[in-house]
Amino acid sequence: MHISPVLWQFLVKWLNASALFPREASTIAPYADALYFFLLLMTVVGVILVGALLFGFSVMYRKEKHPVATQIEGSTLLEATWTIIPLGIFLVVFVWGALLYFRIYNPPTNAMNIYVVGKQWMWKAEHPGGQHEINALHVPIGKPVQLTMISQDVFHSFSIPDFRVKREVIPGRYTTVWFQATEPGTYHIFCTQYCGTNHSQMIGEVTALSPEDYQKWTQESTSGMSLAQNGERLFASMGCNSCHSGSAAARGPNLAGVYGSKLQLAGGSEVLVNDAYLRDAILNPSQHVTAGYAPIMPTYQGQISEEGLIDLVEYVKTLQTNYRVQQTLTTSQSDQAAPTTPGMVKP
Ligand code: HEC
Ligand SMILES: [Cu+2]
Numbered sequence: 001m002h003i004s005p006v007l008w009q010f011l012v013k014w015l016n017a018s019a020l021f022p023r024e025a026s027t028i029a030p031y032a033d034a035l036y037f038f039l040l041l042m043t044v045v046g047v048i049l050v051g052a053l054l055f056g057f058s059v060m061y062r063k064e065k066h067p068v069a070t071q072i073e074g075s076t077l078l079e080a081t082w083t084i085i086p087l088g089i090f091l092v093v094f095v096w097g098a099l100l101y102f103r104i105y106n107p108p109t110n111a112m113n114i115y116v117v118g119k120q121w122m123w124k125a126e127h128p129g130g131q132h133e134i135n136a137l138h139v140p141i142g143k144p145v146q147l148t149m150i151s152q153d154v155f156h157s158f159s160i161p162d163f164r165v166k167r168e169v170i171p172g173r174y175t176t177v178w179f180q181a182t183e184p185g186t187y188h189i190f191c192t193q194y195c196g197t198n199h200s201q202m203i204g205e206v207t208a209l210s211p212e213d214y215q216k217w218t219q220e221s222t223s224g225m226s227l228a229q230n231g232e233r234l235f236a237s238m239g240c241n242s243c244h245s246g247s248a249a250a251r252g253p254n255l256a257g258v259y260g261s262k263l264q265l266a267g268g269s270e271v272l273v274n275d276a277y278l279r280d281a282i283l284n285p286s287q288h289v290t291a292g293y294a295p296i297m298p299t300y301q302g303q304i305s306e307e308g309l310i311d312l313v314e315y316v317k318t319l320q321t322n323y324r325v326q327q328t329l330t331t332s333q334s335d336q337a338a339p340t341t342p343g344m345v346k347p
Pocket of ligand 2: 191
């Protein structure tokens with residue numbers, strides 16, 4: 001029998017695509033699958049048990065053998081048994097699931113961070129070194145990678161099935177996932193929340209590389225400017241440094257070392273300054289005024305793109321001990337002449 005090569009290729013492709021199970025390509029995948037298979041096993045046991053009892057009782061108590069029904073008034077022992085055993089199973093699933101949840105959603109502190117911006121209908125990745133990607137994500141294997149994600153428009157959901165990773169990507173708020181890839185290769189990225197006409201095309205590819213190949217990739221695809229460097233320019237061109245100059249006479253607080261610190265607010269409460277807080281401090285300054293300062297910082301809502309905000313956040317993160325704004329002040333004169341500012345919202 002002869003099969004046309006086209007048909008054969010189609011068949012092979014179809015068999016691959018309809019593989020019953022995604023690959024296990026992250027450290028977390030086997031753990032997620034273990035719980036999944038446990039649930040599957042419990043379900044199968046339940047179905048067989050109930051099915052067998054149903055069938056058995058129908059045969060045992062059929063009309064020819066028992067023409068007159070016997071009334072049974074209940075059995076405490078029986079009822080306690082079928083309450084306690086399932087309760088025990090559900091509690092096991094609950095504790096197991098909760099432990100796994102914490103493991104999946106709490107990134108290790110040494111994780112490297114990559115930003116992901118979702119929009120109708122694409123995924124944009126921003127590496128700290130300034131590498132930009134669209135519908136693609138390069139990561140090293142054997143190293144925890146955290147994604148800090150945000151949507152520029154509607155709700156999306158970021159999923160890498162082979163890594164057992166999935167999380168909502170929401171406008172106005174950073175969400176995170178993390179994973180550690182175990183095998184070099186390419187893996188699908190999906191948007192798993194219906195987000196409009198071309199939702200089905202909101203897909204991409206993760207490329208997991210060996211550390212050496214990843215190193216090579218970062219060098220080859222650099223745009224020349226890191227996110228923090230872009231942020232530094234933006235900081236100058238948007239006039240942030242007029243208030244945050246770092247000098248004692250400045251109207252705004254010194255931002256050096258603010259990232260990761262506990263900030264005292266005017267209302268008396270304390271906040272931990274993380275990525276999300278920095279973003280919010282730029283967009284909604286009046287919501288949480290720092291103690292000892294007048295609420296004079298203008299809102300930048302609608303004036304900076306999500307990418308621009310990421311740049312600013314990365315820049316403020318780098319202001320650890322030596323305050324570089326002074327330097328920005330002196331170098332910004334030449335930038336001011338630039339016709340367009342990277343990261344500004346385009347109309
Ligand atoms: C008109 C002066 C002014 C300008 C311009 C200004 N800020 Fe502020 N900023 C302040 C003041 C005052 C505070 C403290 C009071 C508050 O929280 O609103 C502050 C607070 C902040 C904070 C919170 C952290 C802290 O230490 O209080 C961040 C982050 C920040 N500014 C970043 C920026 C960025 C980025 C820009 C430019 C896009 C900017 N600011 C522009 C005056 C300003
Ligand atoms: Cu989407």
